[in-house]
Amino acid sequence: MSDLFSPxxxxxxxxxxLYRQLARRIGDGIASGALQPGESLPPERDMAAMTGLSRVTVRKAVQSLVASGDLVQRRGSGTYVAPRVERLEQxxxxxxxxxxxxxxxGKAARSVWLDRSLHTPTPDExxxxxLKAHDRVARLARVxxxxxxxxxxxxASLPAALLPDPEAVESSLYAHLETNGLRPVRAVQRLSAVNIGPADAELLxxxxxAACLRIERIAYLASGATAExxxxxYRGDAYDFAAELRLAGDSQGDTP
Incomplete structure (x- = not known):
């Protein structure tokens, strides 16, 4: 790594x-493997001392690489090479x-919980x-x-009648609902493209x-009642959503 920050x-x-030259060096180091995903960079003051550049120049170079997604900054921790994200088709x-x-x-799924609690429902919920005005709603928020x-x-928001104890959900919400015979059987989803805000960007x-996919899902029980x-x-650099399309017409595929 020392060669990257040689004066x-x-x-x-x-x-x-100068900031572009430094950014190019760091970017080349990432591309060549000299800097590995998840590896931390030296503090800005140390990079300035090693390169002989000002801290303002170093900060500008780092911020340009953060904006391009090559580096990530974690509050109170430092600057890291962004992880390589495998594209997934859903x-x-x-x-x-x-x-x-x-x-x-074959991947290990994990959740970082942001909320698991009961609330008074919003008008949209x-x-x-x-729901009725006096009903409660269970909210689950997680990365x-x-x-x-x-x-x-x-x-996610669910009627409290379906999920009276949100903290009982440990990993899969659907697996938890299925144990009580309350797993949704169908859903309507709407996808749209959005640019992520600062708070959510830090979480991801x-x-x-950055470009993301916003997915709104309304799921239903076999009885027709709304469950979720x-x-x-979803990260735009990680997901491709695929759907099979058929020619409009009868069951044999004939056109009208």
């Missing part, structure tokens, strides 16, 4: 601004949980879940990770404004 070579004005025709998806791919890489943020280790209303943010 030699920064005196050539033809190579562009079928839109299957009603599965994140835990089931990752298990099928009352309408979507078919979903696969092999240690944060891939999604899920914020992305630069603010979930808003999720």
């Amino acid at each position: 030699e070579g920064f005196d050539d004005a033809g190579k562009g601004p 079928a839109l025709s299957l009603l599965t949980s994140f835990s089931e998806d990752m298990r099928r791919r 009352v309408m979507v879940l078919g 979903r990770l696969a092999d240690g890489v944060p891939l999604a943020i899920e914020r 280790e992305l630069p603010p404004g 209303y979930t808003l999720s943010l």
